[in-house]
Amino acid sequence: MFNRTEVAEGVSIFTRKTEQFKTVNFSIKLKRPLNTVEAANRTVLTNVLQHSNQAFPTAAALRMHLDDLYGTVLYLDTTKTGNDQVVLLNVETVNDHYLKQGNVLKQVLTLMNKVLFEPNLTEDGYFQPSIVEREKEMVIERIQSVFDEKSRYAQKRLQEIFRPNHPISTSVNGTVEAVQAITPQSLKQTYEKMLAEDLVDIFVIGDIDEEEMVAALKEAFPFKGRKRFEKAPIPTSKATAAYTKETFDTRQGKLHIGYSTPVTFEHEDFPKMQIFNGIFGGYPHAKLFMNVREKESLAYYCSSSYSAQYGVMYVMSGIEQENEEKAIRLIDEQLEAIREGDISDLEITQTKAMLKNQLKEALDSARGQIELFNQYRDLKEPFTVENMSAKWDAVSKEDVVRMAKQLNKEAVYFLCGEEAE
Amino acid sequence: MEKIHFDQLEETLYHETLPNGLDVYILPKQGFSKTFVTFTTKYGSIDRSFVPLGEEEAITVPDGIAHFLEHKMFEKEDGDVFQKFSEYGASANAFTSFTRTAYLFSATNHIEQSTNTLLDFVQQPYFTEQTVNKEKGIIGQEIQMYDDQPDWRVYFGSIENLYEQHPVKIDIAGTVESIDGITAEHLYTCYNTFYHPSNMLLFAIGNVDPEQMMETIRTNQANKTFAEPQPIERIVVDEPKEAAVSNRVLHMDVQKPKAYVSFKAREVSLQGIAMMKHELAIELALDLMYGRSSDFYEEVYQKGWIDESYSYDFSLEEGFGFAMVGSDTAHPVELQEGVKRVMNDAAKELPFTQEDLDRVKRRKIGFTLRALNSLEFIANQFTRYKFNDMNLFDIVPVIEQLTIADVERAMTSITGESQQSTFTIEPLQKEAKA
Numbered sequence: 001m002f003n004r005t006e007v008a009e010g011v012s013i014f015t016r017k018t019e020q021f022k023t024v025n026f027s028i029k030l031k032r033p034l035n036t037v038e039a040a041n042r043t044v045l046t047n048v049l050q051h052s053n054q055a056f057p058t059a060a061a062l063r064m065h066l067d068d069l070y071g072t073v074l075y076l077d078t079t080k081t082g083n084d085q086v087v088l089l090n091v092e093t094v095n096d097h098y099l100k101q102g103n104v105l106k107q108v109l110t111l112m113n114k115v116l117f118e119p120n121l122t123e124d125g126y127f128q129p130s131i132v133e134r135e136k137e138m139v140i141e142r143i144q145s146v147f148d149e150k151s152r153y154a155q156k157r158l159q160e161i162f163r164p165n166h167p168i169s170t171s172v173n174g175t176v177e178a179v180q181a182i183t184p185q186s187l188k189q190t191y192e193k194m195l196a197e198d199l200v201d202i203f204v205i206g207d208i209d210e211e212e213m214v215a216a217l218k219e220a221f222p223f224k225g226r227k228r229f230e231k232a233p234i235p236t237s238k239a240t241a242a243y244t245k246e247t248f249d250t251r252q253g254k255l256h257i258g259y260s261t262p263v264t265f266e267h268e269d270f271p272k273m274q275i276f277n278g279i280f281g282g283y284p285h286a287k288l289f290m291n292v293r294e295k296e297s298l299a300y301y302c303s304s305s306y307s308a309q310y311g312v313m314y315v316m317s318g319i320e321q322e323n324e325e326k327a328i329r330l331i332d333e334q335l336e337a338i339r340e341g342d343i344s345d346l347e348i349t350q351t352k353a354m355l356k357n358q359l360k361e362a363l364d365s366a367r368g369q370i371e372l373f374n375q376y377r378d379l380k381e382p383f384t385v386e387n388m389s390a391k392w393d394a395v396s397k398e399d400v401v402r403m404a405k406q407l408n409k410e411a412v413y414f415l416c417g418e419e420a421e
Numbered sequence: 422m423e424k425i426h427f428d429q430l431e432e433t434l435y436h437e438t439l440p441n442g443l444d445v446y447i448l449p450k451q452g453f454s455k456t457f458v459t460f461t462t463k464y465g466s467i468d469r470s471f472v473p474l475g476e477e478e479a480i481t482v483p484d485g486i487a488h489f490l491e492h493k494m495f496e497k498e499d500g501d502v503f504q505k506f507s508e509y510g511a512s513a514n515a516f517t518s519f520t521r522t523a524y525l526f527s528a529t530n531h532i533e534q535s536t537n538t539l540l541d542f543v544q545q546p547y548f549t550e551q552t553v554n555k556e557k558g559i560i561g562q563e564i565q566m567y568d569d570q571p572d573w574r575v576y577f578g579s580i581e582n583l584y585e586q587h588p589v590k591i592d593i594a595g596t597v598e599s600i601d602g603i604t605a606e607h608l609y610t611c612y613n614t615f616y617h618p619s620n621m622l623l624f625a626i627g628n629v630d631p632e633q634m635m636e637t638i639r640t641n642q643a644n645k646t647f648a649e650p651q652p653i654e655r656i657v658v659d660e661p662k663e664a665a666v667s668n669r670v671l672h673m674d675v676q677k678p679k680a681y682v683s684f685k686a687r688e689v690s691l692q693g694i695a696m697m698k699h700e701l702a703i704e705l706a707l708d709l710m711y712g713r714s715s716d717f718y719e720e721v722y723q724k725g726w727i728d729e730s731y732s733y734d735f736s737l738e739e740g741f742g743f744a745m746v747g748s749d750t751a752h753p754v755e756l757q758e759g760v761k762r763v764m765n766d767a768a769k770e771l772p773f774t775q776e777d778l779d780r781v782k783r784r785k786i787g788f789t790l791r792a793l794n795s796l797e798f799i800a801n802q803f804t805r806y807k808f809n810d811m812n813l814f815d816i817v818p819v820i821e822q823l824t825i826a827d828v829e830r831a832m833t834s835i836t837g838e839s840q841q842s843t844f845t846i847e848p849l850q851k852e853a854k855a
């Protein structure tokens with residue numbers, strides 16, 4: 001799908017030429033192991049780098065330049081994958097082809113170089129203290145805003161209880177305390193370390209000339225070689241409480257449940273667990289939707305999601321406070337039914353069809369192509385829709401029963417509204 | 422079948438109006454494996470007072486009924502329609518807005534079957550008192566979910582502030598109390614009035630053969646009978662130009678206040694190309710006044726009055742329109758005063774030049790081209806534009822032609838001080854709890 005060129009040790013360029021999109025998409029990924037202090041520094045760093053740089057020393061100057069480049073989208077962000085954290089520089093720009101005047105692409109490459117390699121520093125070589133302070137506030141506000149959206153907050157609380165001191169509950173934004181401790185100096189160290197040591201993957205997709213693009217990217221991103229590091233194993237961690245209830249001033253109760261499974265992304269049973277998840281709560285034909293919502297009218301949403309990289313599954317639902325016990329019982333019953341083999345051929349057919357469709361649809365977007373390719377590239381076989389489909393097709397009812405039996409309910413979190421006075 | 426080509430965008434659109442009045446548009450897209458189909462009626466939450474089909478007296482139905490009807494379309498005598506779509510690997514969904522109800526699916530296979538399923542389930546209503554009552558619990562939870570979302574409350578609270586009479590002020594899903602009054606008979610009345618093919622539009626886009634798709638739809642429709650189309654009589658309310666309420670505060674369990682300023686639009690009667698020009702001109706004016714490269718943004722960023730939740734936008738439909746600017750902020754009053762000051766100053770003297778305008782025009786053209794990568798965007802927006810007699814694919818040429826004089830003229834729709842309102846969500850008084 002993508003053609004790989006290794007330009008230095010630990011630095012790769014992935015290109016794909018396609019006429020499918022009216023834009024060209026870039027994604028630069030800088031990866032290293034996850035820890036809270038570095039996560040905080042890297043998140044603030046991404047904000048600072050996207051604020052301004054030497055060539056465009058104010059936010060307004062940088063934004064105006066992007067406007068001039070036909071509203072080119074450029075942003076930095078941090079994400080985590082397994083035990084690692086990734087700094088992203090994502091850029092999407094129009095293809096010159098659709099414009100009356102050309103040459104936008106070249107200017108965009110120049111700008112990407114400036115964003116990463118010519119930051120806005122003071123004379124003594126540190127980041128501008130006023131910008132650092134302002135962006136620290138922005139990140140702190142981002143961390144705190146989770147509280148205001150109660151379903152997000154409930155999921156965060158479940159993860160803290162379910163997997164303490166673990167990548168699952170380690171935020172890519174760090175903690176408020178870790179962000180507060182950041183200085184222009186600590187940020188500079190993080191920045192230099194990132195450029196020198198992180199594993200670098202550069203993706204580009206669009207109607208491009210691949211050879212020319214590789215040459216242009218080598219020039220725009222003059223990364224030196226660096227040591228490769230192996231994926232660190234996911235640490236073990238146990239839930240601190242099987243049941244937790246917390247009260248807030250809200251109308252709807254939020255029920256979140258965490259399950260563990262030995263089946264992770266690399267495990268040979270991964271496609272089977274995907275089918276199980278689809279039948280349990282992944283789709284509108286799933287048991288959770290059909291029973292908790294359609295049959296019992298208890299909820300507007302009740303679904304499961306499978307986080308394969310950590311080998312965990314979640315169920316979440318928004319319910320009336322007094323229906324808590326009933327909802328928990330109904331959810332348990334759906335899992336029990338699958339364990340007992342109460343699965344129709346139709347449910348299996350539907351789930352396989354939905355998974356295949358979803359995968360093909362994801363490949364219809366440029367970002368989807370980059371992310372799926374990146375996610376599956378470590379698997380032994382080449383990633384194709386046909387390979388994945390064949391694996392799903394081979395899954396039997398007995399396999400699904402076996403998957404259900406491997407699911408271990410570890411933590412229930414209920415965010416409850418205040419009792420009526 | 423009519424064939425419309427857009428040279429600069431390299432797109433070809435196919436169109437046919439069927440004998441029953443249904444408008445069908447098909448846009449093949451090379452390189453995509455997915456097909457996305459929407460089937461939309463020009464009927465939304467604001468259509469609460471109307472003359473039912475075949476009757477003479479106007480009625481007012483319970484709030485939230487268009488959305489309730491959308492939910493109930495999915496349930497049939499032989500079960501849930503989602504099940505059928507799932508069998509074909511198709512993801513189905515629906516949404517209700519102020520002015521539209523859309524049913525849709527996306528799929529990479531069995532497109533013909535899913536298209537027939539879509540047409541059939543939307544054109545075969547099945548409502549009983551029992552199924553209607555069952556749905557009240559589900560929608561009740563949906564309403565409560567939104568009630569707990571401060572971003573939704575600040576958005577809707579702002580609209581509520583602006584309007585005195587117009588039903589845009591009523592929450593799309595209604596309230597737990599209003600939906601309790603909905604009956605199967607209400608649903609049939611609304612269905613029969615607003616779901617006639619002549620009030621609907623089907624849009625298919627993606628990996629699709631236009632001839633074959635059109636034939637599938639023609640055949641499906643030819644097998645059904647519909648009443649003669651009649652013009653729909655909606656009852657229009659008299660709405661003052663001024664904001665109904667100038668300021669309101671709501672307390673919720675949040676960490677930081679949320680502060681919004683809303684501006685009620687005076688010009689809400691345009692349709693067609695004039696509406697597109699007007700709407701784009703106001704959006705560009707907002708970009709210049711409140712965008713990330715504006716002086717205002719720089720100022721409030723420096724002062725710490727905004728965070729990453731800062732946003733602004735403009736909505737316009739026939740009969741109502743509003744602009745909004747807001748953010749989570751520890752300084753709600755200062756931010757709101759600042760937002761108003763920018764608008765009031767702009768009303769006195771235009772604070773930008775043709776050069777500034779050209780810059781944001783380029784940005785908007787780029788945004789539009791990017792959005793045209795998305796099948797969902799094209800299908801949904803094409804329908805919305807068409808219902809207002811506009812064509813989505815005219816956006817780029819219309820932006821290119823806009824002048825500073827156009828922008829100055831359009832802005833007068835939202836610059837009056839009496840048209841402004843503020844809405845704030847404040848954290849709860851914690852001490853009262855102890």
